[in-house]
Amino acid sequence: MLTKRIIPCLDMTEGKVVKGIQFVNFRDAGDPVELAKKYDDQGADELVFLDITATVDNRNILLDVVKRTAKEVTIPFTVGGGIRTKKDMQLVLRAGADKVGVNTGAFKRPSLISECAQSFGTQCVVLSLDAKRIGNQWNVIINGGQTDTGMPAIEWAQRAVKLGAGEILLTSIDADGMRQGFDIALTKAVTKVVNVPIIASGGAGKLADFKDIFIEGKADAALAASLFHFGELTIKDVKKYLTDHNILVRS
Amino acid sequence: MIAIIDYGINNLDSVENALDKLGAPSIVTNDATTIQSADVLILPGVGAACEGMKNLKKLNLDKVIISEVNKGKPILGICLGMQLLLSKSEEGDVDCLDLIKGSVNKFDSKNKIPQIGWNNVSFNDANRASNLKAGIPNNSYFYFVHSYYCIPTDANISLGITSYGLDYCSIFAKNNIVGVQFHPEKSGAVGFQLLKNVINYFN
Numbered sequence: 001m002l003t004k005r006i007i008p009c010l011d012m013t014e015g016k017v018v019k020g021i022q023f024v025n026f027r028d029a030g031d032p033v034e035l036a037k038k039y040d041d042q043g044a045d046e047l048v049f050l051d052i053t054a055t056v057d058n059r060n061i062l063l064d065v066v067k068r069t070a071k072e073v074t075i076p077f078t079v080g081g082g083i084r085t086k087k088d089m090q091l092v093l094r095a096g097a098d099k100v101g102v103n104t105g106a107f108k109r110p111s112l113i114s115e116c117a118q119s120f121g122t123q124c125v126v127l128s129l130d131a132k133r134i135g136n137q138w139n140v141i142i143n144g145g146q147t148d149t150g151m152p153a154i155e156w157a158q159r160a161v162k163l164g165a166g167e168i169l170l171t172s173i174d175a176d177g178m179r180q181g182f183d184i185a186l187t188k189a190v191t192k193v194v195n196v197p198i199i200a201s202g203g204a205g206k207l208a209d210f211k212d213i214f215i216e217g218k219a220d221a222a223l224a225a226s227l228f229h230f231g232e233l234t235i236k237d238v239k240k241y242l243t244d245h246n247i248l249v250r251s
Numbered sequence: 252m253i254a255i256i257d258y259g260i261n262n263l264d265s266v267e268n269a270l271d272k273l274g275a276p277s278i279v280t281n282d283a284t285t286i287q288s289a290d291v292l293i294l295p296g297v298g299a300a301c302e303g304m305k306n307l308k309k310l311n312l313d314k315v316i317i318s319e320v321n322k323g324k325p326i327l328g329i330c331l332g333m334q335l336l337l338s339k340s341e342e343g344d345v346d347c348l349d350l351i352k353g354s355v356n357k358f359d360s361k362n363k364i365p366q367i368g369w370n371n372v373s374f375n376d377a378n379r380a381s382n383l384k385a386g387i388p389n390n391s392y393f394y395f396v397h398s399y400y401c402i403p404t405d406a407n408i409s410l411g412i413t414s415y416g417l418d419y420c421s422i423f424a425k426n427n428i429v430g431v432q433f434h435p436e437k438s439g440a441v442g443f444q445l446l447k448n449v450i451n452y453f454n
Binding site: 001002003004045070071074075076094096097098118119120121123124163166167195196197214220221239250 | 269299363364365366371398416436440443
């Protein structure tokens, strides 16, 4: 049986891991390759690296981190941030990433998804979707949490999957860094309309949040950052808790 | 020397990194002469079967691989590389290398497609290539990413079975040909053990 996945996320800028709250107020959380190794040893199922500033200068630093990580870790990892062209994606894959996250670049030019899916396979293309509740719906927010596109998240998720996104990394900006639990309603709404795996992200604060997002939110994977970086919970703690609650995880 | 066949659509470095860690000398190549002089071939791969076959043919490597394997050279197919060893694939309705009789079908859409994540492999004790299982507990988890699965005509060559909506062949082994649907190079300690076993099996 396929297990539920626990994925630590490493938000990076200038080669360092940082963590913010609702996409601002970032604090330093350490060296990415060291952290990646630690999470691999702890039994993480995958890793996600997001280059949150994604400038041209940072790109080379990011590729270097990707290369070093690929040599050190024995589990798959996704890299995102500033991907605008097929060439960008190819560089990241060549450096050793298994999957690439597309966000603003894909929203502005959706054919990026189909081009990459055709060349590298749908399983390489992760739609990174940042959503925020506006009135009675969730909108897609781009540019690192700064621009409300006005498009419903559900609509963009469906369209991106049709274009060839093989997985969705769904982040709730409302929940991000708040540690009040994942956004179950948002996750459920998206899992209902697409047939690809969903990684729920934003808001993990305690063990029960992971159980809830799998059982109620129907997520396939759960992502967390600060909780793991600052050592409040380990991957092992989360997996033991889930096993005790009859949720299948790799142990 | 292990030749990791580069046909343009793969994450080859991860296979190379894994072999480096195991101390097994390898080279990433699309050169026919290098492939002919290698002791073992690895056909890795992510992406679509039709693209994969198109690229192999463009590089004229399909014929080289078939001829080397028919002469007895060991080959390991990983993920798409495993699927390409079969006769044909539903993905783009394409003829593959036909080194193993059988076909490649798509998962039923009642499952999420692609299957992404860690799934367990239960061993078929009837398969004689039992040294491939050395040091790997039955039902260990490996990392899978795929939408299509292999159906070898001879079910006896299945060494590992995995369940995703249905039971399917996740490892096959027949003489000098081994295929694995998961990514051993991304499957932590058990994955590395399996790669080690494959290298030992081929020696």
